[in-house]
Amino acid sequence: MAADLLVQGVTRRFGEQLAVDRVDLAVGQGEFLGLLGPSGCGKTTLLRMIAGFLVPDSGRIICAGQDITTLPPFARNLGVVFQNYALFPHMTAAENVGYGLKVRGMARAEIVTRVKAALDRVNLAHAADRLPGQLSGGMQQRVALARAMVIEPRILLLDEPLSALDKNLREEMQVELRLLQQRVGITTVFVTHDQEEAMTLSDRIAVMQAGRVMQLGTPEEVYRRPISRFVATFLGTTNLLEGKAARVAGNTVTVALEGGAMVEASAPVPPTPGSPVQLAVRPESILLRSTPEGVPGTVEDVLFQGHRLIALFRTDSGQELRSYMPPSGWRPARGDRAWASWPAAEAGLIQA
Amino acid sequence: MLGLPTAYFLLIVAYPLANLVRMGFSRPERGRVFGEGVSLANYVEILTSELYLETLLVTFRIGLLSALCALALGLPLALYIRRAPPVLRSVIVFITIAPILISIVVRAYGWMVLLSNRGVVNSALMNLGMIDRPLRLIFNETGVVIGTAHVLLPFMVLAILGSVQTIDRALEDAAASLGARPWRVVFDVVLPLALPGIAAGTVLVFILAVGSFVTPVLLGGQLVLTLPMAAMQQFNSTFNWAFGSALVGVLLVAVMATTLLFDRVLKRRLARLAAR
Numbered sequence: 259m260a261a262d263l264l265v266q267g268v269t270r271r272f273g274e275q276l277a278v279d280r281v282d283l284a285v286g287q288g289e290f291l292g293l294l295g296p297s298g299c300g301k302t303t304l305l306r307m308i309a310g311f312l313v314p315d316s317g318r319i320i321c322a323g324q325d326i327t328t329l330p331p332f333a334r335n336l337g338v339v340f341q342n343y344a345l346f347p348h349m350t351a352a353e354n355v356g357y358g359l360k361v362r363g364m365a366r367a368e369i370v371t372r373v374k375a376a377l378d379r380v381n382l383a384h385a386a387d388r389l390p391g392q393l394s395g396g397m398q399q400r401v402a403l404a405r406a407m408v409i410e411p412r413i414l415l416l417d418e419p420l421s422a423l424d425k426n427l428r429e430e431m432q433v434e435l436r437l438l439q440q441r442v443g444i445t446t447v448f449v450t451h452d453q454e455e456a457m458t459l460s461d462r463i464a465v466m467q468a469g470r471v472m473q474l475g476t477p478e479e480v481y482r483r484p485i486s487r488f489v490a491t492f493l494g495t496t497n498l499l500e501g502k503a504a505r506v507a508g509n510t511v512t513v514a515l516e517g518g519a520m521v522e523a524s525a526p527v528p529p530t531p532g533s534p535v536q537l538a539v540r541p542e543s544i545l546l547r548s549t550p551e552g553v554p555g556t557v558e559d560v561l562f563q564g565h566r567l568i569a570l571f572r573t574d575s576g577q578e579l580r581s582y583m584p585p586s587g588w589r590p591a592r593g594d595r596a597w598a599s600w601p602a603a604e605a606g607l608i609q610a
Numbered sequence: 611m612l613g614l615p616t617a618y619f620l621l622i623v624a625y626p627l628a629n630l631v632r633m634g635f636s637r638p639e640r641g642r643v644f645g646e647g648v649s650l651a652n653y654v655e656i657l658t659s660e661l662y663l664e665t666l667l668v669t670f671r672i673g674l675l676s677a678l679c680a681l682a683l684g685l686p687l688a689l690y691i692r693r694a695p696p697v698l699r700s701v702i703v704f705i706t707i708a709p710i711l712i713s714i715v716v717r718a719y720g721w722m723v724l725l726s727n728r729g730v731v732n733s734a735l736m737n738l739g740m741i742d743r744p745l746r747l748i749f750n751e752t753g754v755v756i757g758t759a760h761v762l763l764p765f766m767v768l769a770i771l772g773s774v775q776t777i778d779r780a781l782e783d784a785a786a787s788l789g790a791r792p793w794r795v796v797f798d799v800v801l802p803l804a805l806p807g808i809a810a811g812t813v814l815v816f817i818l819a820v821g822s823f824v825t826p827v828l829l830g831g832q833l834v835l836t837l838p839m840a841a842m843q844q845f846n847s848t849f850n851w852a853f854g855s856a857l858v859g860v861l862l863v864a865v866m867a868t869t870l871l872f873d874r875v876l877k878r879r880l881a882r883l884a885a886r
Contacts, residue, residue: 311783331786338787344780348802357798358788409788 262287262445263308263413268317270303277303279469280317285413288443290436292460292477294450296492300469301449302417308447309415310334322412337406337444341418343398345390351401352377352386358409376408377401379438396427403435407442414439414446420455432458453493457481465489482540484606485526490538497544497579498608499537503529511607513537517575519553521600525607536608543604544581546571546590552599555579557590571598633855643851652856662840662857666864669836672754673820677766679759680815684766685808689800691767692774703771707764714761718828721757722748725829749831757829758819765818766811773807774800809876813869820865837861 263285270278278300293301310331380400457477484490505512555573571579639645725747732744844854
């Protein structure tokens with residue numbers, strides 16, 4: 259996959275504050291990349307630099323082989339969808355969508371045809387003559403998307419485009435957005451603070467914190483095998499187990515957990531043998547069994563949630579674990595002896 | 611609860627205005643500034659007199675030109691203030707508003723220094739060889755318009771600023787990302803959305819200019835007569851309060867009619883914006 263967008267060592271400060279710190283990214287042709295992180299992590303600043311609203315202090319941004327680092331936004335031909343849509347309130351939906359074509363000096367008849375096609379694509383042909391103030395949030399969102407895509411941009415940039423919608427509509431729009439992006443095959447960079455949204459939509463996720471990319475990988479990789487404590491906790495509930503790297507063979511690491519149990523895990527960058535490590539394991543990956551297999555401990559409480567059980571478990575070495583279990587099968591009860599285990603591929607190895 | 615505010619309004623606003631209207635429909639009597647009778651004679655006299663109709667026209671011309679000058683100067687200033695970084699912005703806003711703190715009389719004399727035949731402007735233009743004889747910039751309508759526009763500029767800037775500051779910056783980013791160059795963004799996005807403020811500022815400056823007194827007196831010399839000046843003469847020199855009140859009445863109705871007309875025309879244009 260050829261890189262369509264390259265971000266090389268991009269840094270940006272606001273006064274003393276380091277907003278984006280030496281970020282490198284390569285986004286492939288047609289790829290949907292999610293920039294995920296808490297507010298203030300620099301994800302929006304990075305997006306604004308790609309869009310051209312901000313110029314990096316250092317580093318380069320290359321789009322389709324052209325260095326666009328200092329190119330003004332109007333010359334970049336990128337489609338941007340803003341958090342609050344930023345629809346022009348004095349223009350109808352059709353005028354909004356047609357604006358980018360109008361400033362390009364396209365003939366009126368051609369604009370009408372393209373605008374109609376663009377509105378059709380987002381199922382808004384009937385709302386063409388309405389003003390943004392007369393459209394619902396979801397409709398405004400779709401107008402914004404149509405407006406950004408009708409100019410046939412080289413890259414689509416989305417800045418938390420779904421955060422202003424209510425939950426049901428957001429899930430609906432996530433699917434719609436993904437399908438549209440796949441159909442058009444446009445390279446897309448998407449900023450969000452919602453980890454579920456990032457995982458649903460993205461081909462790959464860049465998890466950011468304090469201006470840096472902490473981990474870059476497919477949603478499954480970053481969710482199942484986080485390489486830092488931040489990524490592990492930011493992407494959802496997780497269990498962190500203390501241990502030491504006992505043996506290292508290639509990417510496979512045998513970890514000696516506190517209390518003596520030995521488990522295997524894989525790490526992209528293997529630790530030095532003997533160094534302290536943590537294992538991050540999702541609650542749904544931890545299986546509690548009544549047979550002696552895995553890490554021994556005691557069930558402290560069991561909460562019934564309908565579709566699952568939450569078992570609170572304490573290992574003999576004193577570490578607390580949380581396990582999500584299906585309500586069928588063996589049901590632990592408070593005070594039971596049990597053994598916790600998980601597949602090696604479900605454990606993320608975190609190096610201190 | 612309504613009692614006190616209503617009484618306050620009646621005493622401070624309604625009663626004096628009613629009195630003025632009442633006086634306008636009376637005639638002066640011997641030894642009194644206005645009489646008991648009711649008559650339309652004052653209004654008939656004003657509306658059939660070439661002098662007073664000319665005065666009304668001059669007053670409106672000065673009001674309109676002052677509003678347009680203030681708009682031409684105030685709009686770019688307001689747009690510039692909006693783009694300025696925060697600290698610079700408060701400095702510029704202060705400098706813009708500061709003239710309000712200086713007496714209008716002082717400012718009028720300042721303009722005399724600048725605009726008179728041997729003033730700074732004419733001397734400079736003559737020394738540069740751009741003109742042979744001094745331009746007549748003062749003691750005529752030109753001088754009054756220059757002075758009035760300057761006095762009222764802060765009101766224009768504040769009115770426009772009030773509406774441009776509510777424009778979301780993301781709208782400009784959006785226009786730029788769609789390919790609009792900076793000037794195009796101003797004309798397609800900023801100006802249409804600033805229209806309510808532009809309209810408010812223009813109406814405000816027009817009303818204030820039409821009703822102004824000190825600046826026309828000082829910068830018009832005795833050569834420019836506006837309606838407020840004519841009314842003042844009736845009150846202070848001729849002691850015909852009845853006729854003076856009628857002049858004020860004519861001015862009041864004319865200004866209200868103009869403002870309402872302007873408002874209606876603009877409302878139609880703004881109806882689309884109101885939907886946001």
